[in-house]
Amino acid sequence: MDVPSPPPAAKTGFSHKRRRIEAKPSSVPKGSTSAQRFSATPAPGARSIKRLRSGASTSRAASESATRVFALWKQDGHYYSGIVHSMLPKRGNTKYLVKFDDGTEDEVELKNMRSCELYVGDNVIVSNGARGKVSDVSKLESRGFFLVEVNDGEKTMTSEVEFADIRIANRVLQNQWKNRVLSPEAIITVVKPKLLTDTATPSQRSLASLPGRLQRELAKTGFVVTLSPKNSNPEQTKKSAMNAIRDYGGQLVDDWSSVFTMEGRHSQSNKRWTVTPDDFHFKEGVALDRVFLLADDANQKPKFLIALALGIPCLSFEWLTKTTKFTEDWPAFLLPAGYSDVLSARVSQLVDLDWGNCSEYLQDILSNSVAPKLFSDKKLLCIGADFVPPHRGRKNASHVGRVTEAARTVPWIILCMGASKVEAVTDIKQVSSKELRTFDYVIVQDNADVHDLRGVTVATVTWIKECLISSRIVPTNWTQS
Numbered sequence: 316m317d318v319p320s321p322p323p324a325a326k327t328g329f330s331h332k333r334r335r336i337e338a339k340p341s342s343v344p345k346g347s348t349s350a351q352r353f354s355a356t357p358a359p360g361a362r363s364i365k366r367l368r369s370g371a372s373t374s375r376a377a378s379e380s381a382t383r384v385f386a387l388w389k390q391d392g393h394y395y396s397g398i399v400h401s402m403l404p405k406r407g408n409t410k411y412l413v414k415f416d417d418g419t420e421d422e423v424e425l426k427n428m429r430s431c432e433l434y435v436g437d438n439v440i441v442s443n444g445a446r447g448k449v450s451d452v453s454k455l456e457s458r459g460f461f462l463v464e465v466n467d468g469e470k471t472m473t474s475e476v477e478f479a480d481i482r483i484a485n486r487v488l489q490n491q492w493k494n495r496v497l498s499p500e501a502i503i504t505v506v507k508p509k510l511l512t513d514t515a516t517p518s519q520r521s522l523a524s525l526p527g528r529l530q531r532e533l534a535k536t537g538f539v540v541t542l543s544p545k546n547s548n549p550e551q552t553k554k555s556a557m558n559a560i561r562d563y564g565g566q567l568v569d570d571w572s573s574v575f576t577m578e579g580r581h582s583q584s585n586k587r588w589t590v591t592p593d594d595f596h597f598k599e600g601v602a603l604d605r606v607f608l609l610a611d612d613a614n615q616k617p618k619f620l621i622a623l624a625l626g627i628p629c630l631s632f633e634w635l636t637k638t639t640k641f642t643e644d645w646p647a648f649l650l651p652a653g654y655s656d657v658l659s660a661r662v663s664q665l666v667d668l669d670w671g672n673c674s675e676y677l678q679d680i681l682s683n684s685v686a687p688k689l690f691s692d693k694k695l696l697c698i699g700a701d702f703v704p705p706h707r708g709r710k711n712a713s714h715v716g717r718v719t720e721a722a723r724t725v726p727w728i729i730l731c732m733g734a735s736k737v738e739a740v741t742d743i744k745q746v747s748s749k750e751l752r753t754f755d756y757v758i759v760q761d762n763a764d765v766h767d768l769r770g771v772t773v774a775t776v777t778w779i780k781e782c783l784i785s786s787r788i789v790p791t792n793w794t795q796s
Contacts, residue, residue: 381505383431384497385483386413386423392485392669393440396431396478400505411502416479425502429488430495431478433461437491438673439481441465441474444640446535446604446673467534467564468602484673531564532641536671537606539568539622543614552632556609559635566603571621574601575680577727585706586741590730597677605671607645609634613653613661615780617724623652623783624731626686628666653784657793665786681731687786688733693755695729695737696746698768701760702726702739722760725776729758732783743768756791 385394397415403422410422433439437449441463450473451462460475483492538560542549560567568574576598579590608622608629622629634641634648646668651661667685670676676683701722726737738754740746751757757773774791781789 380503382497382501382503383478384413384428385431385488385492386415386421386429387427387485388415388419388421393672394429394483394485394488396481398505399428399502402502402504409499411504414505425497425499428497429492430497430501432495437483438487439463439476439483440672441476442480444532467531468566469531469534469564484675485669486675486679487673490675490679533560533563533565535602535604536565536641537568537574537601537603538565539571539574539606539608539618541608541610541614541616541618543610543612543616546611552611556632556635563635563641568603568606571618574598574603574606574677579704579726581706583740583745586703587745588703588726588739590726590737591735592681592730595681595727595730597680603677604674606677607671610650613651615653617721617728620728620780620783621724621731623664624686624728625680626666626670626683628670629664652786653780655781655785657781657785657789662784662786686731687783689782689786689788690729690755691733692735693733694753695726695734695756695758696751696754697726697729697737697739697758698743698746699739699760700741702758703741722776725758725779728783729779732779 382399384397384399386397387393388395395415395417397413397420400412400414400420403410403412408424410424411428412420413423413428414420433449433452433455435449435452438446439449440446445465445467447463447465449461450464455461460477462473463476463481464471464473466472538556540553540556542552546552557567571577574597576594576596579588579594581588606627608618608627609632610619610629611632613619613629619629621627628645629650629652630645631648631650634645638644638648649664649666652664653662654660655662665685665687667676667683699722701719702725704723726739729737743751751768751771754771757768757771758776758779759768759773760776762775772791778789778791778793781793
């Protein structure tokens with residue numbers, strides 16, 4: 316009887332068994348394409364012995380002929396380099412034993428492996444957590460290393476890197492590595508197929524930092540800041556946060572409209588307004604790889620609710636003062652999504668714990684499958700003058716009260732929750748009774764506004780917020796229950 320192997324431990328870092336690099340970066344004017352090259356590479360022979368150490372009884376020649384891959388390590392959702400050691404049949408879907416370059420091993424399905432090839436322009440994460448791009452692979456075959464450029468927003472540094480020094484974000488691999496998919500015929504194993512015997516738990520190696528670690532740890536990281544109504548000293552809180560963001564190279568973002576396009580289309584003499592997913596996307600020219608929301612506590616202000624809808628992590632200000640690794644520690648500082656009246660509980664956020672490890676998260680923001688897309692493929696209509704933003708050409712359009720500003724954000728929150736179309740009208744007269752029935756939900760500010768609406772599903776703005784915080788569709792009449 317087969318005895319299942321113990322579950323592998325989390326791969327907490329890259330192998331420390333690699334060359335030491337003396338990093339001597341020099342400042343380069345912002346925007347410059349010149350870079351500082353890290354030096355001091357060891358003899359190619361020594362590097363190869365460390366990288367191909369697999370513990371197998373086969374000869375080195377056999378190991379070198381086996382297929383090298385980037386394979387998924389499920390404990391952290393990233394892809395690491397390794398060698399296909401053996402095939403493991405008769406266990407449902409065919410799996411392979413992959414021995415990673417850091418000495419750990421795991422059973423991996425073919426669909427979670429890619430050919431161990433790198434192209435210029437590939438996005439990678441180096442062992443100190445910095446995100447970079449492959450800039451030169453000309454010496455990969457002959458000397459076993461390639462060049463990676465890391466830009467912190469002020470200077471660009473280039474380092475000589477081995478496969479064991481990098482990992483690939485899952486979103487990057489799914490979007491950009493479709494030409495490196497492997498077929499069963501392409502796999503050559505070190506040994507003949509056999510069943511996996513019990514193996515020791517993979518080593519718990521700490522994340523080894525490349526010397527010359529970037530001091531601008533929050534480079535290309537944007538922060539939207541909001542405060543809960545209970546904050547007794549908002550100005551001091553904001554000032555402290557802004558200073559910490561600047562000290563670590565981050566960027567303060569005024570509002571979500573500074574990162575994403577947020578425009579719709581007016582009609583019927585500006586009394587009707589429509590928005591679709593095509594109207595909300597990452598702005599070109601924004602030099603950010605990731606964005607977080609910072610707050611003192613969960614709240615129901617527009618900035619916080621849009622972040623929840625998009626799956627953007629909402630973090631406590633304490634992250635800036637208590638963390639030791641900005642690239643890894645942020646999940647420990649997640650705020651609650653808020654208090655759910657329906658559940659009578661404070662609810663956690665629904666976020667991707669690998670958020671921000673590649674720029675694809677922002678570039679394809681509405682495709683974040685982890686975020687609660689409760690209104691996926693739904694059409695919603697908002698009725699009320701406050702829901703309709705003024706036309707851009709209208710004078711004094713920006714001078715609105717907080718209540719009106721919050722109402723104008725509601726259609727965007729709904730869109731970010733997965734809706735295929737959101738419309739807003741100043742009055743029910745802008746919509747025919749026949750068209751009204753085409754909408755899945757009709758949203759009003761208050762239940763007192765529903766007396767003329769029959770044959771449609773009506774809900775309030777409070778219901779929208781409750782669904783978002785609870786991460787589920789709650790009954791539309793929950794407030795009366």
